[in-house]
Amino acid sequence: MNLKISGDNRKLYIKLLLSTIFVTVLTLLVSSTIFFVNYRNINLNQVYQSDLENLTQTSREVISMTESAQSLTFQMYRNGNISKLMFYENPDIYDTTAAMREMNNYLNSMPYIESIYVYNPKAPNVYIASNKGQNGLMTKAELVDKDILNVLDHFQEFKPFVPIPRTYLKNADSSQKSNVYTYLCYDAIGNNNALNSAIIVNITTDWINKDIGKPSGNEPSSSFILDNTGRMLTGDQPINSLALTSDSPITKQIMSNKGSGYFVGMAQGKKSLISFTAPDTLEWRYIRITPYENITKKLNKIRTTTIYIGISILVVGLLVSWLLSRKLYAPINRIVNKMKSLESEKRNSLFTLKQDLLRKLLQGHEPITSKIMRDKRSELGISFDFQSDYRLVLLRIDHFQPFLQAHQDDLHVYKYAIMNISSEIASQAFQVETVDIGDDSTVLFINARNIPGDGDQSMLQTLLKQIQKAVNELLKISLSITYSPLSSQPQSLVPMYRKVVEASEHRLFLGSGCLIASQEHQYPETADYMFTVEKEKKLIDALMAGKVEEAKKIYTVIIEETKPYPISVFQSTLSRLTITLSGVMHTILKNNALEIPSGSQLSRQALAKLETTQEIEAIFFESFDEIKRKLNDKRSMKQDDLIRKINDMIELHCGNPNLCLNWIADEIDMSPIYISRVYKQNTMKTVVDVINAMRMDRAKDLLKQSDLPISDIAERIGYTNSSYFYRMFKKNFGVTPTDYRKIGQLEPGKQA
Known part of the structure; x- marks a missing residue:
């Protein structure tokens, strides 16, 4: 038998199954993501270690070759025949021939050397031993390699035995160029630090770059050398195609790192792994750039497969959950909905009846007898015991008028939330019932605990502060709370409530978010208070004389004098001051021919909506300051007219x-x-x-x-x-x- 169920209920049970499916898929994707990230990092690190080993080996070979060039140069400096070329201005033909033979012997013994120059600035010739290109004695005018003369003219800019990358013509009648690293050794001893002699060893770049650019394993990659200024010295592809200049982001990031390392960046518009070595003794860095996609190609396939599996599980799960929800949960759905409906109706009915009863008890509209209370408690499920010691706690919403304007449609929802939060916190230590009194007020009925001394009151104060904090954090509402002393007489409920309400009005002096004990605000009779007519006259005189600051001080003193009395004293005093000051300010504006505002904030209706003396004081002081501003503006206008009149007289x-x-x-x-x-x-x-x-x-x-x-x-x-x-x-x-x-x-x- 097929049971018809509503779409909403079917969605409920679909969600029950989908929660399991989503958790499964999410777990699969999260775990796969974690594995992918870890494997990717491991893979990148392996490629980096391989690159680092390869580049470091190249660095060692370059340094070894540099040391060989240095050793060769020192030998040539110690060679008697060659030294004659360096220090004699015109050596004889025999010395020259012997020296050139020695240079060719050195050249032939080291196949990676392309050419050797011996330079004497005093001699007319440059002595060259070369496998290819110019060879023998060449005048500076005949020398094809003009760039070496520029290097020698600026020899101070180069460190000895640090390779200098150069390109020069091999022969004057040929356009063929040679790429070499030049090792410069010079003698510049003397007071003027001038060049006395120099030996130049040119090593072909093919020997130094033989390992630069070789791929790591089967991964295509590009390798380069950077000097200590970030300039690219060589590589396995043209520099312009990579744009690896000293100002490029890749170069800057490499040069900012003191040691070796790697990072993922963009090279030639492609995401790539950039591995680099620490500076060697030549202050060179060796860099290898490998396309990122070639490294993570296999891992990306695994990630894609995992995503497809997760999507498949999700699609199948959706279909299965939809089918099972129709077959398995239809009968349970009907039973659960029926139970929820009955429970909700009963709960709503009992809650309304209970709220109405508690409200009538506080307002004195319901008689309080032991039998009635016993029957009502049993019937409505009231946990509060009127026969035991109890207190009343009044919760009032601070800044209620602005709050009501912003949340008028949701006021009952907020009041219900305040009742729930208060009941939840207070029930940790007491038996509690809550009731909504209307407007900004909520009352808690609290049965006291038998704790010796003032432990009961200390615990109550702690819980009430927790209520204030929780309501402020959860609902963004500030509460002022007033609580009564203990009572064991049910008949004291109504007068106790009235005293709590009266004491709560002292929020005017204590400010928002205050905690008030009603027994601490039992003041003498109103007849004891005498309104200070003399101070009122001083206040009027100060305003009439334009002494606003003095008027503010007198007003504050008058208000402070009402604190030790019932709140009705403050209200009557405020009413009198409102009428008096409204008349005074009207007179000041009229006497000075100033515009009288149509609506004034100094009205009893407007002030009655304010909750603290600070707010009321701000209204009065603002009115005082406004009068002062208008008088100052009028005085300023008079002065402007005077200045204008004087200027007109001067011009006329x-x-x-x-x-x-x-x-x-x-x-x-x-x-x-x-x-x-x-x-x-x-x-x-x-x-x-x-x-x-x-x-x-x-x-x-x-x-x-x-x-x-x-x-x-x-x-x-x-x-x-x-x-x-x-x-x-x-x-x-x-x-x-x-x-x-x-x-x-x-x-x-x-x-x-």
């Missing part, structure tokens, strides 16, 4: 000889000292300087644009004394008015 009366600071002050009926100070503060200039500057500008215009005499011009711009005008003009522009006019006539386009 610039030609008036009486124009000065005192004249302007008389005209606008103000103090000259005040005018001078305000003008200097706002323009960074004095009134006198501005008057003189404007007169000088007008003098320049009249000198360029008119033929008036200098005395007339001085009179027009306000100077009654022509000599004084001359001095002022030259002081400002460095020339006299007459010279300035001449310059303007000669160069009409030039401006002083």
Whole structure:
């Protein structure tokens, strides 16, 4: 019999089987990946060790050949016949012949030497023993190998017996070139450090490079030599094709490493293994580059096969899980769904009834008797025992108004989460019931434990701090918590709850996230408090006088005086201050002809939504500062108008000889000292300087644009004394008015 099941339930059981399949496939892929990475590293290391051994052997051979060249050179220096060529300016023919025979003997005894030069800077000839190319005595003009002369001219730049890679022509009548490594040995003893003699041994690159470029095993690779500057000396392919320059990334990475090693990088656009040796005694490095894909070709095949196997297992598993879910789990699915439905309905019904009962008990809407409590506990599954010692704990969400605006649709979900977290933590030590009171409040009913001393309260405080921390970390919600003292009377539940609610209002003074013990906030009667009318008057006077900082201090003192009293004292004081200060600020704005804002934050409705005195204080202080800013802006505008008026008067009366600071002050009926100070503060200039500057500008215009005499011009711009005008003009522009006019006539386009 086929049972019809819903698509959602079938998906549930498909997931059950798929979890096993996915774990299997994931394990296979992860283990294969780990093996692949390990095998790849082992393989790379093996190739590197092989490359390193091969390159190191080449290095040893090059060093051995260098030592042979050095030994040969020393022998030639000690050879009596050859030394005559080096130190005699014109040796006789017999010495020359004997020396050339000795050089050819050395040349023939070492087949890897291509040529030997003996150089005496005082002699007209260069002595050459060569298997190919020029041979014998050659003048410097006849010498085809001009590059060697350049090397000798700059011999200080080369270290003795460090191979110098060169290319030169073998014969003047041939285009054939020879690639050699030149070993230079020279004598430069003397005060002037000049070259006295030199022996040059040229070794063909075929001997040094005979192992460079040979592949490692069956893997195609390329090998190269770098000197201590990162320059490529040789290789088995042209340098340009690899672009292995001293500035290339591969060269930089090799040169930054002091020893031998390897790394994977890009060479000629291909991922490659680059192996390199440490610098040898010649400060050379030997490099081998092998394409990465040739090294890991077999491993890549294994990885691809593993992926295909994993995909196959996954596809087959999907098909099998789908078929089995239809056959095996359909009956179980129906039973489980039915049980879940019944359990959910019962749980939701009991939870709602239990919440409603506990809420009515706190609010005094349900009578508290032993029989009723016993029956209700049994019926609704309430774990809390009203006959034992108990406490009430009130949890309140901090910054509730912003939180409500952001999460209004999900408020019940967050409240339910807070109840669950609180119950879970508190139940570690107590019997706990939770109830949602509405708005920002949740209450915990806690049965106390019989712990001597204050151990019960210490444990409670520890758990309540854990609740605050957990809710903050998980829900990003700050809680203020108030707890009551112990009570063993069920009838004390309602008054105890009211005291806890009243004590929780002291969050105003303690701030968000506080922990309040209600018994610590039992204050004297309200009648004991006397509102300080005198301080209120000082506050008003400070605001009217614009002394904002003093007003802030007086406000803080008035608020602090309400702390030792019930919260109603603070509320009434705040209400009175709100009305008084609103009227004062309205009067200040009106008296100064400032715009009065349509909506003010200093309203009892707005302040009632705030939770701490710091927030309320910030609103008051912001209003104080706003008034101060408006008054300062108005004062600044008045000063701007004054500056503008002074500038207009200077421009209009610039030609008036009486124009000065005192004249302007008389005209606008103000103090000259005040005018001078305000003008200097706002323009960074004095009134006198501005008057003189404007007169000088007008003098320049009249000198360029008119033929008036200098005395007339001085009179027009306000100077009654022509000599004084001359001095002022030259002081400002460095020339006299007459010279300035001449310059303007000669160069009409030039401006002083």
